[in-house]
Amino acid sequence: MMRIVGLAFALLLAVVTAAPARADTPTPDQVVQGIADDLGKAIDGHQAELKGDPEKLIKVIDKILLPRFDIDYASILVLGQNARTATPEQRERFAKAFYNSITHRYAEGLLNYTRGRVRVLPSKGELSDKRSIVRTEVVLDDGKTLAVDYAFRKTKAGDWKAYDVIIEGISYITNYRNQVGAEIQKSGLDALITRLETQGDKLLESMEQAQKGSP
Numbered sequence: 001m002m003r004i005v006g007l008a009f010a011l012l013l014a015v016v017t018a019a020p021a022r023a024d025t026p027t028p029d030q031v032v033q034g035i036a037d038d039l040g041k042a043i044d045g046h047q048a049e050l051k052g053d054p055e056k057l058i059k060v061i062d063k064i065l066l067p068r069f070d071i072d073y074a075s076i077l078v079l080g081q082n083a084r085t086a087t088p089e090q091r092e093r094f095a096k097a098f099y100n101s102i103t104h105r106y107a108e109g110l111l112n113y114t115r116g117r118v119r120v121l122p123s124k125g126e127l128s129d130k131r132s133i134v135r136t137e138v139v140l141d142d143g144k145t146l147a148v149d150y151a152f153r154k155t156k157a158g159d160w161k162a163y164d165v166i167i168e169g170i171s172y173i174t175n176y177r178n179q180v181g182a183e184i185q186k187s188g189l190d191a192l193i194t195r196l197e198t199q200g201d202k203l204l205e206s207m208e209q210a211q212k213g214s215p
Contacts, residue, residue: 003031003079028160058104070163071099072095075091075099077163078173079174080177082189093197095191100199104199117139119136121136131153131154132154147167151164151165
């Protein structure tokens with residue numbers, strides 16, 4: 001399942017590399033289809049290089065993800081009702097720590113992306129002025145398919161930003177919100193933020209050690 005989440009997150013990374021909105025901006029599903037194709041071309045031949053240099057892989061992700069992922073909106077959804085009692089500083093720290101945590105956790109999923117493994121399904125008319133769902137199917141190693149949807153919202157600036165991934169009907173926002181809520185209730189928001197702030201470095205170190213230990 002971790003591979004699938006990594007692959008889904010990898011496509012999300014591709015989705016959010018779209019160019020800034022213009023009058024002729026493609027619809028989100030058109031963006032997903034085009035970027036999904038381009039991602040395979042960009043990664044082919046570079047897997048070993050990026051896998052051997054986790055810091056470079058993280059920098060690549062930061063460069064393409066940060067501008068097009070609605071981290072503030074996603075983090076507020078993850079905090080749920082806890083966002084109401086959090087201070088602006090806590091919300092800002094949590095957003096940054098949350099982003100770093102999922103980026104480091106799923107970084108290598110980007111390397112598992114292969115052209116042709118993702119099919120963008122025809123739109124069912126979900127596109128509105130502010131919200132859209134892009135539906136895809138991921139082809140697994142055994143030939144079976146997995147439903148992976150991507151939620152977009154349009155910002156006040158008029159550009160589309162991704163904020164959620166739904167795998168077989170399970171939202172990663174909802175999944176993280178349940179985990180975060182339980183941890184906040186047990187240890188408090190500050191303790192959660194501190195853990196997330198250190199988690200990225202630990203995962204990066206783990207990736208580097210695994211690479212050093214590989215033949």
